[in-house]
Amino acid sequence: MVRLPLTPAEVERGQRLGALLRRARGDRSILATALEARVSPETLRKIESGRVATPAFPTIAAVAEVLGLSLDEVWAEISRPGDGSATDSAARDGRQRVAS
Template sequence: MGAALRQARGSRSMVEVAAAAGVPVETLRKIETGRIATPAFFTVAALGEVLGLELASLAADVAPADKAATA
């Protein structure tokens, strides 16, 4: 998920995206670097909205491989 968020963020700064989503910059940094492997739903939803990402695409990034293959 971190890589997807980083890619969607593009040239925007972490500060800009985090502020727009209403989440702490450190939280976004930890998600992007993998230090928070399973962030809270509302955090993901807020970041997804700001970055124009659908929750389904972000969920696919964190689904176990065996479940993703059967979905």
């Protein structure tokens, strides 16, 4: 399977997600957080650093639960206006995205 390159908006969202998780983790270690969420410490490290910009939903859900974050909080952080996403571009241009 060939993976398409990430768009700048996806990279930015990944960086925001990583920053949110780092803030929520606080002084808690990556190891303790990862083990409790049942993900590898390396996976969590990559997500927090932005190297994995589009992690799997179950991974984010598990980490968010361990850190006491709701998925609504996570979504609000990574999709805030002005992130350059296709949805924002379409809204600025007066177009609607059509689900395929």
